[in-house]
Amino acid sequence: MRFYLYKLSMFGLTLFIVSLMIFFVFQLLPGNPAQIILGLDADEQQIHYLEQELGLDKSAIVRYIDWMAGIFQGDLGESLRYQVPVSDVLAERIPVTTSIAIFSMVLTVIVGIPLGILIARMNGKRIAVFLSMFTQLGISIPSFWFGFMLILLFSVTLNWVTSFEYVAWSEDFFGALQAHLLPSLAIAISNIAVVIRYLRNTILDQNKMDYVRTATCKGLSERAVLYGHVLRNACIPIITIIGLITADTLGGSIIIENVFALPGLGSLLIQSITSRDFPLVQSMVLYIAAIVLVIHFVVDLLYKFIDPRIRQGR
Amino acid sequence: MNQATLAVHELDITFHLPEGEFYALQDISFEINPNEVVGIVGESGCGKSLTAKAIMGTLPQNASITRGNMIFQNRQLHQMLDKDWQRLRGNELTMIFQEPMTSLNPVLTIGKQVSEVLKRHTSLSKKERKQQVMKTWKKVGLPRPEALWKAYPHQLSGGMRQRVVIAMAVIGQPQLIIADEPTTALDVTTQAQILSLFQSIKQNYNNALLFISHDWGVIRRICDRVMVMYAGRIVEQGDVDKLMNEPKHPYTKSLLQAIPNASKRGQRLYTIPGNVPSLQERKTGCPFYERCPLKMKQCEAVFPDTYTFARQTVACHLFAKEGDHH
Numbered sequence: 001m002r003f004y005l006y007k008l009s010m011f012g013l014t015l016f017i018v019s020l021m022i023f024f025v026f027q028l029l030p031g032n033p034a035q036i037i038l039g040l041d042a043d044e045q046q047i048h049y050l051e052q053e054l055g056l057d058k059s060a061i062v063r064y065i066d067w068m069a070g071i072f073q074g075d076l077g078e079s080l081r082y083q084v085p086v087s088d089v090l091a092e093r094i095p096v097t098t099s100i101a102i103f104s105m106v107l108t109v110i111v112g113i114p115l116g117i118l119i120a121r122m123n124g125k126r127i128a129v130f131l132s133m134f135t136q137l138g139i140s141i142p143s144f145w146f147g148f149m150l151i152l153l154f155s156v157t158l159n160w161v162t163s164f165e166y167v168a169w170s171e172d173f174f175g176a177l178q179a180h181l182l183p184s185l186a187i188a189i190s191n192i193a194v195v196i197r198y199l200r201n202t203i204l205d206q207n208k209m210d211y212v213r214t215a216t217c218k219g220l221s222e223r224a225v226l227y228g229h230v231l232r233n234a235c236i237p238i239i240t241i242i243g244l245i246t247a248d249t250l251g252g253s254i255i256i257e258n259v260f261a262l263p264g265l266g267s268l269l270i271q272s273i274t275s276r277d278f279p280l281v282q283s284m285v286l287y288i289a290a291i292v293l294v295i296h297f298v299v300d301l302l303y304k305f306i307d308p309r310i311r312q313g314r
Numbered sequence: 315m316n317q318a319t320l321a322v323h324e325l326d327i328t329f330h331l332p333e334g335e336f337y338a339l340q341d342i343s344f345e346i347n348p349n350e351v352v353g354i355v356g357e358s359g360c361g362k363s364l365t366a367k368a369i370m371g372t373l374p375q376n377a378s379i380t381r382g383n384m385i386f387q388n389r390q391l392h393q394m395l396d397k398d399w400q401r402l403r404g405n406e407l408t409m410i411f412q413e414p415m416t417s418l419n420p421v422l423t424i425g426k427q428v429s430e431v432l433k434r435h436t437s438l439s440k441k442e443r444k445q446q447v448m449k450t451w452k453k454v455g456l457p458r459p460e461a462l463w464k465a466y467p468h469q470l471s472g473g474m475r476q477r478v479v480i481a482m483a484v485i486g487q488p489q490l491i492i493a494d495e496p497t498t499a500l501d502v503t504t505q506a507q508i509l510s511l512f513q514s515i516k517q518n519y520n521n522a523l524l525f526i527s528h529d530w531g532v533i534r535r536i537c538d539r540v541m542v543m544y545a546g547r548i549v550e551q552g553d554v555d556k557l558m559n560e561p562k563h564p565y566t567k568s569l570l571q572a573i574p575n576a577s578k579r580g581q582r583l584y585t586i587p588g589n590v591p592s593l594q595e596r597k598t599g600c601p602f603y604e605r606c607p608l609k610m611k612q613c614e615a616v617f618p619d620t621y622t623f624a625r626q627t628v629a630c631h632l633f634a635k636e637g638d639h640h
Contacts, residue, residue: 124375210416217370218431218482219404221396228430232421307421308466 007300011293018289019282023064026278032056033080033276054080067282077279081272086283089268094287096166097257097264099176101249104184104191108245112192113238116199121226123204132200138193147186147259154182164261183260187253191245198241202234209233235306243299250295251288317388318345319490319522320369325382327361327368327546329593336593338364338377339546346490351516351523353537353554355530355569359590360543362526366492369524370409371399387489405435408483412495414476418467425463428482435486450485451477453518454511473504480511484519491515492524497532505532512536530573534558542566545591545601547617552626562628565602600631608632 034050051057076086122128155161167175215225252265272280304311327339339361346352354362367373384391411417432443448459454477497505541551550563561567568586588605600613621633
């Protein structure tokens with residue numbers, strides 16, 4: 001119970017510090033939002049009126065307090081660029097990014113974990129060296145390149161994917177599958193490579209541990225030692241890395257969303273920074289920070305579940 | 315004499331390294347009879363643990379048996395397939411390790427880890443397995459079995475963990491237990507308790523025990539016979555008391571001389587000059603040549619034959635005239 005109270009208060013404190021930092025960092029950015037909305041040839045008077053209307057004439061501290069007070073009432077403010085509540089804009093964008101992220105994480109886990117185990121079991125054979133080289137490539141090649149290659153292959157050459165319009169799962173299942181597959185795959189490929197490498201190295205490290213020797217001397221087969229003893233211990237580093245990847249993909253991939261013209265968080269973030277849409281940017285950064293914190297919390301819970309030493313606080 | 319539990323005959327083990335092939339064990343021959351406790355002593359790097367690994371079939375990937383054989387209960391160990399090994403290990407042939415702190419799996423309960431041996435090798439039901447485990451725990455002096463069943467390794471002391479490992483090793487009533495420095499990592503009091511436990515195991519279970527140690531005190535207390543290993547060779551073997559009172563090989567003499575004791579108080583502790591030659595440094599002659607106080611001309615080029623004195627054998631040129639030639 002104390003653990004959860006502690007985590008909850010840390011959660012609140014971290015978000016508070018993040019909110020302070022983003023708010024005041026954006027105050028330092030050059031560029032007046034009113035000027036950007038009205039264009040370069042707007043006259044002083046117009047800009048002044050708009051500033052008043054948007055509340056930009058108030059001091060930064062007052063605006064920060066207003067923003068915070070709004071958040072606690074469920075009001076994230078209004079986007080300067082879209083002239084609609086920030087929550088409406090986010091409600092449109094978050095499902096896209098989340099849906100792509102989940103799809104790509106599922107791909108990462110169902111492909112990466114079995115392959116990692118397989119390559120670890122083949123250790124010492126020539127084919128394992130060959131496959132390791134591939135994972136090294138997967139890690140070092142940027143995801144947008146995979147994105148272009150996937151488009152080239154499936155869309156240009158094979159003509160399987162014909163449209164790049166985003167389709168939600170609720171609209172049309174197969175359409176959505178088609179819309180999700182390529183971007184998810186492009187994000188997943190390097191993540192799969194990371195998971196494979198991590199899992200393989202962890203398994204090989206664990207294999208050198210004394211408890212593995214004990215298990216072997218009990219008469220267990222190599223398979224039984226791996227699945228009954230090693231994997232459970234290998235879980236902790238793997239969960240850590242999967243947690244990091246998940247937090248990263250849930251925040252939206254700026255590059256992949258641009259390559260596939262997806263209306264997600266990544267592309268929105270770039271657009272709102274260029275247009276100095278502070279209310280929107282602030283809320284997005286806060287959202288991403290919250291996601292990272294929630295994922296870390298889940299990872300902590302999983303640690304406790306897996307490792308009795310952590311569970312009992314030692 | 316009855317048939318031996320384990321007979322090792324002229325065993326060579328070679329390491330296949332990028333620089334070439336190197337003998338790690340050479341011409342190892344010994345027997346362990348039912349009910350007998352045989353010790354192996356020697357400095358680190360002499361091949362004690364490697365001998366244990368060879369018997370358990372867990373040699374490192376780059377090492378292999380290049381000559382000789384091992385016969386365990388009428389089976390040729392070195393010809394067995396993985397499946398046969400797995401049936402043997404943990405059941406008829408078990409091992410106890412040096413590091414009780416790390417030899418248990420940190421994320422599984424003690425109950426699961428010990429009963430796993432029975433799950434693997436018997437058809438007992440879950441309930442029967444638990445009963446059997448708790449009976450064994452009582453024999454090895456582990457208290458509060460119900461709490462222990464659900465406990466994890468980090469909750470136990472080193473001595474308790476070593477008892478758990480010993481319980482795993484004896485639960486299947488094996489013919490041979492190999493103990494690789496089982497008391498080295500423990501503090502002195504616990505060490506004494508674990509040694510008593512080994513003595514009671516010797517009486518309660520009719521198994522043979524191969525006990526590896528570098529501690530002559532431990533060897534004298536536990537073993538019937540002892541083998542002295544040096545640089546991958548057995549240089550001397552015989553009954554413990556006889557060998558310790560009348561060591562023949564210069565290496566054995568030096569080792570025994572290096573034991574600190576009260577009568578030598580105030581004197582400088584004797585140490586054997588030099589180090590055990592590494593795999594790559596070993597030559598054809600006697601490996602102890604460089605460090606031997608009694609070295610002769612022929613020692614450098616030719617490894618000595620083994621000479622027998624009653625129940626004691628020694629491989630040293632010094633005894634070329636006296637002993638029975640082998």
